[in-house]
Amino acid sequence: MSKIEHNMSLTAEAPAKLSTTQRLASGIGLVGLFILVLAVANVNFPNKTLFLTLSLGLIAAGTIIFANDLYLGKHEGIKNDGVWFKSLSGRGFWAWILGICLTLFYVVLYWYPQYLGLNADGANTGIISLFDPLSQFISGNPASQWFVYGTLYTLAILIFGYKFILKYRNNRYEVIRTFSVMFFQLGFAFILPEILIRLNQPYYNPANIWPLNYDLFTDYKINEFLSAGNIGVIMLAFGLISIFVITPILTYKYGKRWYCSWVCGCGGLAETAGDPYRQLSNKSQYAWKIERWVIHSVLVFVTVMTIAVLYSFLGDSANDFWLTKDVFLWGAAGFLTFLFAVIMIFKRKELAKDAKYGAIGYLVVILSIISINYFSGNGNIFFFGGYQLREWYGFLIGAAFSGVIGVGFYPIFGSRVWCRYGCPMAAILGMQQRLFSRFRITTNGGQCISCGNCSTYCEMGIDVRAYAQKGENIVRSSCVGCGICSAVCPRGVLKLENDDMGGRINSEEVLLGNDVDLMDLVNQKSK
């Protein structure tokens, strides 16, 4: 037996050696990646189809061989040995290198696509041209930087999804959920829109719902829908139905997990490629406070932006179309006030003080923006035009936050930074999950031993243990229902459940095991 590497106090690293097969597999994958790097460096491959296939094939093969060697032949069960010892998953040297590489990739992708080979006039070069054959094959058009990104993104979800499934093959919830995100990424996010393009229809992914898809109600998109005839109208209608009908129903029944960890592409990447980094999320109460302010501010931003964009799109005269600027503006104001009123009337007891202040503050901000705009009559919101606002949103939130920080910083801040602090869709679903949903994570009587596996492996930074050790249900707006807390619990304490709304939020000490009368006494006094 080989000598074992060691050096650790309670925090240092320890053995995390790769097997020969794993080294070989890493090599294979890196060769595939190297082909892409060469393409970025403008190496003009003779047979692009061959080299693209080779590249993607080697990356996939490397990952699959690696995962097989890592997990198959071992017992089914939790596989977190050495997570904090490994450089890559324990915020070590390689984590920083990977983080920087990913960040640079996103910066180039969003703001300097010419370095990837996107040429304003003339054919693609570089890595984008390498993807031309695949793009031609699917949509009939040459590739763009977004096609390259989409392909790599989908590949990552598929191959790391495979790895995830092997890792958690003892847990059917995880296996089925992962098949679901793989399916929605491949079918809905990647192939369907490209095929629609081939059929001369608008680019449309039905699983990408407003406000995550913040462009859905912009003028160019609406014009595209309207000019596409019936199918375009159906798409537009489905977009509206998704956010106003389907989303509330499914979230009521299953919690926000139906979207965030079963359908969404951002969640899909976080759950698969991001899985090795889930433990890096910040669990402190301070981080939770920041989270609540930031994510809801993004939601307000996207709401104002969308209202502004639609406002400038609509006409003034009711003769052209019943939905005029005025009708829309007052309708939006009325709808938001109505939502606010419903929550305050029926659910105010379940809201913390700062949540109430926040809600009131945000409503005042939105309404005053709307009325300033209305009474000043210049058609600008925030003194900017709607489209300027949209551009800022796209730059700050759509690109910098969700891409550069959200994914680029996986190895440093964990895999769900965007979903936790930024995603306005998650904010809407979360609000509903907290207030109007049957979903909760229940804790099993008195079995919790406060070990902390649940909190450590919560990618959303929820301190699950804080609830479990009191016997309290976990009803948190940020919970995406990934189910990992339940999986890693060594004592069978946590279970994701959908049940009646009554008694869902229980803030009493309800640990089982002790004298029943005593616990009644404890609870009476804490009231």
Add this chain to the structure above:
Amino acid sequence: MEHIVIIGNGIAGITCARHIRKNSDAKITVISAESDYFFSRTALMYVYMGHMKWNHLKPYEDWFWEKNRIELKKAWVETIYFEEKTLHFSSDETMKYDKLVLATGSVYNKFGWEGQDLEGVQGLVSKQDLELLEKNTKNCKKAVIIGGGLIGVELAEMLKTRNIEVTFLIREEAFWHNVLPIQDAKMISEHIKSHGVDLREKTELDKIVANENGRVKSIITNSGEEIECQLVGLCTGVKPNIDFLKHSALETDKGILVDEFLQTNIKDVYAIGDCSQLKQPLSHRKPIEAVWYAGRMMGETLAQTLTLTGNEIPYKPGNWFNSAKFFDIEYQTYGNVSAKPGDNEMHFHWQHKDNTKAITIAFDANSNKFLGINTFGIRMRHSVFDQWLSENRKIDHVLANLKQANFDPEFYTHYEKDIFKSFKENLQKA
């Protein structure tokens, strides 16, 4: 202001402190020499295995204590002068108390083996033990674990993650057979072996042999076999950590003797958790229960007595329950399942063919009353079994409604039908 001093910042002491604070404004001081902050002792293994870092073991953030006005003092209590109500620390400092709660926990057993104090020989109970284990396994290729209990199997799992060969000596004919019925014990034995652990049943330690540097070199079993190793894990149970109290006026036996109100023989002095020994335990409970849950419940109970004037609350734990994990197999138990049932206790055992899931249900041979269940690899709902036990349900009821008690994640395969069928067939045979 009344000063309540708690010695020990484990689950018992900390639970007590938290509940005192809920009811009262008394000054609370918690003393520990082991760690600055409360941590989950049961999770020490996960730090060694790299699942978590030390900070993850702390159930409360560091600001929690100041916010709740619970003073934490890192110090070692050398002597307690009960008459003066004063603690003397190893640093020569002293501290006055009005009420004293002893929650000093456990230390691991040493049964006087030759070589038990050599370098490389240790148990695993405290933070310091974990740090020592890091040191002791630095260049360790082979370890021997003595004693087939919960800490032993955890230590085996820990060492396997560092690629250390493990030989595991147990006295019984199968793992933890002093607690688990034989089929359960055998299944776990096989599972431990399947993880590459050299499990030796019916084997005991005779002595530990030193090398020229005074480090462990090998052990010799009671059959005379010598097993080379660089680490010996002593996991033959724990005992109350009360040595520093032995020659005081405090009445002790194995542990600190307490009455039903968790009060010792000295006024205003109480003992809870692993270090306490109930003079008259309830019929279904043991005098010393060195488990997390008992420590927690004693803390909950005592805090009421300490804060409600003239209202002593007896410690009356409900139905027994416990849990553990043996490598990949989770174990939960509710009620009482005897390892070696007498004539009045019948067992129904079901085991899945993959040998990672099983249940054993104990019931009264005459009345068919449900007595308890061991469940392996299938999670069960505590509240449901607690209710069935309290309602004196019969085994038929339990088996017919087993699905209600299932706590496995969604989409898991259910085995209730299989279990029910197996039960019926076995009854017909019997």
